Amino acid sequence: MSELVQRVDLIFGEYSDQKYKTLAETVGRSNEDIIKDLLDSGLKGRGGAGFPTALKWKFTMEQPADERFVICNADEGEPGTFKDREILSKVPRKVFAGMAICGKVIGAKRGFMYLRGEYKSLLPGLLKEIEIYDETAKKLGIDFKIEIRMGSGAYICGEESALFESMEGKRGEPRNKPPYPTVSGFMNKPTVINNVETFVNVLMICRIGPIQFRKLGTHDSRGSKVFSVSGDTPKAGIYELELGMPLAEFVEEFGDGDTKAVQVGGASGFCVPRKKFKDTIIGFEGVPTGGSMMIFNSSRSMYNVLHNYLEFFEEESCGQCTPCRVGCQQLRKGIEAVKRGDKPVVYLEQLMKLSETMKITAKCGLGQSVANSFSSIVSNFKEEMIY
């Protein structure tokens, strides 16, 4: 790896010499103290939306309730993302320890991991680790149980309220917000739901302290991030890097020398063309990402890429709200019609307007974010949409 890109070894670093050492050290600390550390660390959620983790926990613990829950969102379905699978297969102990810390802070006795059905092969390893966790928890006197629930092949269940519905035995259809999960989540109880990587970050902050953690990354994007790199690259795989890196450096490191565009943040993220590599920062101040980085070289048709994304959204839309159910279909049919020549080029403008309408009217993140890839691909690669 060149000097250009700074590698980090926080998430995938080795376990401590004693089992659940950091957890044992943390359970003795006051909740306020832990929340303060998380706040000072600047940690933002690693699932993509980037909500400050400390606030999420604080709101949940302050919500009066007889029961609260901790949920680890392991329904990693965004195209181009596979970092949670890697974390769960390599360092599951860190995830469970992070969940247990959360349970202590917010006063929850039960935690769940919602694991996507496609990752069922990880289940035996995870259950084995839970056994070790249970033994340790018993020794430390921690009253917090962790269970695993499986998904069954629905991308939308990665949306937190759809995930609650699914765990409650219903169709995975997102709920209206507010109320947010911190007030009314699983079983309508205050719930902290965090991404797999976020829980590991929590544990690492408890281990190395917020000051050390803050040294990584930039002002708006603290810490490291696990990136899933795929597409036209000789180095496809998982990389833990600092946040706040210019995209140009990323491409120089991972591209194949002929990179035309990078899709940052998966199908629901943004497509950045070559001319904008220099001015684009990977992080919450630039293009945010849940970790997905898909690289396309000059041989790829961006029409095909967009078409593939739209088919994906069309199939994965839960169908509950009209803007998303009908919008996804119409966008796909629309670009097909322009390509065939059945519709004039100006029709693309109309489709752009439709995607903008979906952004403000769709009920959840799925329908709202279709516009991200749609408008960034159509506006930057218009010729490819037409000819």
Next chain:
Amino acid sequence: MATNNNNQIIKTLVDKYGRDRTSLMPILQGIVEQKNYLSDTDMTEVARELDLSAAQVYGTATFYSFLDTVPRGKYVIRVCKTITCDMHGKKLIVQTIENMLKIKVGETTQDKKFTLLQTNCLGWCHKGPSMLINDEVYADLTPEKTHEIIAEYMNK
């Protein structure tokens, strides 16, 4: 006789997971694991056990792509069709399987051994093309490698 057997499978699952609605997904997943799909009778039986309407069970089941409500083969092959796998030669993989099993995507072999489906992102983009056979993942596929894998399953 067969019906009794079915009821036994459901009963065991219900006893294991409980009769609460939160147990519905694990129960349905358990049935699919053992019988490859959810029949109408099974869904009605689950509804009766959990004191739900059959429509509620059917509604939940049909939402999820892995909870099949039509008969499937013993081995369900799901080839990833999302962008990276698609770019790296998914089409050839599908063709290889179609030629070997003499079925098209969406179909089941006559002996009910294989069903061929396509699915969305499996999370193996760095090693595409990829596919699932039941819960088992196969990545870095080439037509040759796919041929070997399927041949092995055909002999099982």
